[in-house]
Amino acid sequence: MIRSLAACTTRHAWKFILLWTVLGLALTLVGQSKMYSVTEPDVGNFLPKSYDSAAALRIAEDKFGAKPDGNAVTVLVAREDGRKLAAADSARIDKIATGLGKHRLTMKNPDDVPSFMLEDHSQTPLVRPMTDAPDKSFRLLSVSLKGNSNDPALQDVFRDFREHAEKEFGRADLRSGFTGGLADLADTAEDQEDTEKLVGILTLGLIVLLNVLAFRSVLAALLPLLAVTIIGGAATGAVVGTAMLFDFKLDPSTPSLITVVLLGIGIDYFLFLLFRFRELLRADPAARPRDVAGECAGRVGAAITSAALTIVAAFATLGIASFGQFKVLGPAIAVCVLVMLVASLTFMPALLAVSGRKMFWPSKSLRKEPRPGMSARLGERVARRPFLFAAASIGLLVALSAGALGMKMDYGTGSGPDDTPAAVTAKEISKALPGGVDSPHTVYVAADGAKKVTIDRAGLEGLAKDLKAVKGVGRVAAPVLNKEHTAAKVDFYLDMDVQSQHARDVVSDEVRPVVSKAAPPGTEAHVSGQAAIFSDVSEAVSKDLKVVFPVAAALIALILVALLRSLLAPLVLMLAIGLGFTATLGSGVLVFQHLLDRPGVSFTLPLVLFLFVVALGTDYNILISDRIREEMGRPGSARQAVAAAVRHTAPAIVTAGVVLAGSFASLAVNPSPATQEIGLVTALGIGLSSLVLSIVLVPAVVAMLGRATWWPSRSGRGSGGAHGGGHRAPAPAPAPYGTYPGPYQQQEYGSPYGSEVRR
Structure with a gap:
């Protein structure tokens, strides 16, 4: 199916290019104009209705006419x-x-x-x-x-x-x-405007520079950016349209994450195609570029499809989360990735078919096979000493994982720069008034269920008195009744930072029990306010982490089994990916909780990091595994296949990994501390996935296991000595490039895409 689609795309290349350009521009307009109409800035509105602060919010809206979009x-x-x-x-x-x-x-x-x-x-x-x-x-x-x-x-x-x-x-x-x-x-926003523009320019500059270094070409450096910009606009518009169609709200951080994910994986997929396109053009100089582009998309498209569907499946598991901020992130990222996948199978191959060999002008790299470089030397050494490289990689990852011990969660909303006019005003207020004066908490009292209870002010005196006696409550305002006297509210102020763990403990352990006990007969009482909301968020997130983690891991494992048609290979990849995740999380805890002395890491970090690092990092593992299996299907030993796969795939993985990591690192300038953490730690995780897991650890383990990696499938078994008559001949030790015996020594052999010379 993928090969048929690729052939159709390259045969009608200009039609697909025109279609995507028009679609991208139209949906970009929709996304820019309607994005903020489908985002919800209030974290409390993402809580399930069963939580105390969510019940308080309903009373505020129903009985007091509070507007959910009011900004104080x-x-x-x-x-x-x-x-x-x-x-x-x-x-x-x-x-x-x-x-x-x-x-x-x-x-x-x-x-x-x-x-x-x-x-x-x-x-x-x-x-x-x-x-x-x-x-x-x-x-x-x-x-x-x-x-x-x-x-x-x-x-x-x-x-x-x-x-x-x-x-x-x-x-x-x-x-x-x-x-x-x-x-x-x-x-x-005013303070960060220039910084964000500069970081955006530097990020784009990094992508262009890496492409120039990889391809020595003007078109190959700029065309991926142009293509991903068009596709990104279409994907963002599709997300906004989906949210409007199914009536759900996005978290404020979602637009930033969408931009980073689209830029990162879009460039990644284009690079995977470009590297293989160049390799096939070198192998058959007489081939028509259109045919080569179709063959390239058909071959690499299978790995891209599997990688993209892994991301979609991973984020789809967020649909079972109870916390709405997680629940809406899933479909948003899934829609983006699906759009990028379709574009990778249609729009990008069409661009390759039209540009042909001009894609790599003025470089002369198509005229000859380049000399073995760093990737070839790395592949050779990993194949020669797989145990050493595997042990070193695992040791590094385990050491970083140890940083996750003692991890604490931070449920504060954070703050922007401390020198803005708003921050200076807040400091002036805090010197004269309690810490929670600019963020009051409220007890809402209403009739319990269908009971028609009339509330009078006298019945609330005991509640207000008991509330004043709670240690940590600085001031309690006079009760306020609604017009019908069917509901009341009592504002109170904490004498501490409302974003602190202490404030959440006071509300959940002290205030709520007092309120529940002192509520007038026949009424229900609920507490709202920032500390109350994040106390409930803490409970919801803890429950979701216990459910989403195992379900997402199981789903990714099933996809890998279906893709690789093996039981042992997916196990190797899942263990490597799991170790990469714990190492990334441990690094984040070391940096933000210990070195920067923050109260903890953002409560969203573990789950979002798990999905991004595991799902996006799996892309590289799928690419290298698919290439190793392809190489094992050719004559030669398993270790020779590993060395060859690393040689040809490492440049694409490293370049793509640096681009994706750089895209996430650009979030460091975001004013939200939570988004900063997600950006920087995810960038580190992508770096570990591309530089350690994909081109060192996984190839080293496969080199040790040999063709048994694909058990029980017979995939990766070559002909002529690799196996035959149920018996495999002993595999020769790997040799440096240029001295490989037999089929690896300047011998031409068949491949799915024409003859290819191997040195």
Whole structure:
């Protein structure tokens, strides 16, 4: 099927190129304009309804009209001269705040997106007084803006409000500062804009440089980037369309991950095709490029398809997770990879068929077989001393794995740079007020089930009193009833960092038991707020890790069995991949938890890392295993086959691995600490997979096992002495390239894609 598709693609190359170009441009427009309408910035909304904080959120929405897309910004107002606020100053602040609440904010439409495809964030903000500093040094206001806080369009609306507010307060000789949520994101985006552009340029430059070094060609350096850009736009649009069609929300970090995954695996798959395309053109200089491109896609396409489906299957297991942030990541990545797979089997071969030998201009590498280089020497040494290389690789991986001992999870949302205006304002507030003042927690009380219970303020006095007695609760506000008196809410503030483990322990172990016991008869009470939400997230993630890990591993193992038609080879690969994962996780713990002294690694890291490193790293293992089996199907010993496979495949794997690792490393500039960790640690994992597992450990183990690797299949058994009549002749020891005996010594032999000269 893959060969038939490849032949059709290369026969109608220009039609496929035109189709993908039009599709890519159209879906890119959809993805850019609608991405933020299908993302959900509130982590609490990803929790199952059975959790306490999720129940509190339902009461807030049903009984108090709380908007799930509301974004609170804290505004600090103080005198310009630094004196304490007088009664007249407070009156002026409240008067200006009332005026700000009547001023309609307008949104600026980007020039590159049609206005009819944009969500209009123009609105009138909700401005309310909040509290005063105990020493009267400032007054706090609360401002709420509706929309997705990650949407740059809403951030522009906030900047419009900030500019107007600064102007109004400045006229009254008052200074203002803005912090919290939307303000943090807007300031961080401004602070990181130039850095992100620079990193993007450097990442693209790295890809171009590696391609130039690998192929000595202008077209081979630039065409993969152009192709992946078109395909990436189509894939992003497909993800957004899928989310809109099936009505699910994406996590805010998903767009960044999609971009990195698409760039990484897209370049990887193109490189796999390019390296084999060049090899086949060298082998048969008289062949038509179109035929060679079809044969190349048919051969490498099988490995690419298996690798891509492994990624899809791995991420599909996230569908069984209870935590929505994991559940939605699965289909998003799966759709991206499926689009990239289809493009790898159609669009990329079409480009090869059209460009032909010009793809490698001005390099003269097609005219002759290059001398054996580092990959040839590595293959020879691994084949000669497989036990030594296997032991060294395993020792390194085990040593890195030891770093995972004592791993702790960090459920904090993190923060951006500490020198932005929002961060400076937050520090000023924290010096005068409790640590949790800008992130209040709330107890929501409502009638239990179908009971029609009327709640009065007196019935809540005991709840508020008991709440005040909890150690760690700094202040408890007066209870507030809804209009029908069927629900109530009690705000309280913690006197600690709400992102800390201590805050989560206080809420889950102290506050919730007190609230449950003190709730009025006939009512149910639930606690909401950042510490409460992440306490529930912690429990949900712990459950998911115990389920998703084994299911994903089993599914990947089944795919490898079906691909390799063997039981022993998949076992070797799964053990290597598992060791690579633990080594990567251990490295992440060593760096972030111990060296950088963070509370722990991000709670999303183990699962996301498992899927990315295992699924993406499997690509390289599949490629090398497929090539080893192909080489074993030719005359010669198993160790000679391993050496030949490493020689021909290592350059593609190393180049692709560096590109993919570099793509993930670019996430290091993301303001989210969790995304930084995922990017850097995944980059390390990809590096280990490509440089250690795929071209050293796996070939070394296969060299030791020989053709028994493919048991019980007879795949990889060559003719003429390799086996015959049920008996195999002893395999000669591997020799350096150029001195291989028999079929490896300047002898021409048949292959599925024409005659190929082997030296």
